[in-house]
């Protein structure tokens with residue numbers, strides 16, 4: 001008999017994430033006028049002792065998934081940010097760039113579920129290139 005392991009809250013959210021990503025439609029399908037989407041991110045922990053700020057860039061080409069949930073760089077549960085609505089309104093207004101701040105709403109760990117949020121700060125700039 002197969003050995004069974006209890007699905008942790010983190011596993012559960014990871015499975016959900018990859019399922020949603022797999023089920024997402026492509027950018028060219030949803031936003032046919034879009035050539036390229038670039039998301040520049042700077043992530044800053046809530047307190048300096050929690051680590052350094054980091055920058056990274058995600059590039060989405062037209063044939064890729066229109067899935068703009070950014071995973072948290074910490075091992076938090078149900079974390080990350082979702083820029084899907086921001087990208088959607090940007091494209092529907094044919095705007096080229098928008099910047100803002102979002103905080104990770106994940107839970108720090110299994111013991112602090114519903115108690116302590118991650119709050120990793122995400123400074124983002126979304127840049128859209130159109131055809």
Ligand SMILES: [Zn+2]
Pocket residue numbers: 072073074076079080104105106118119120
């Ligand atoms: Zn987080």
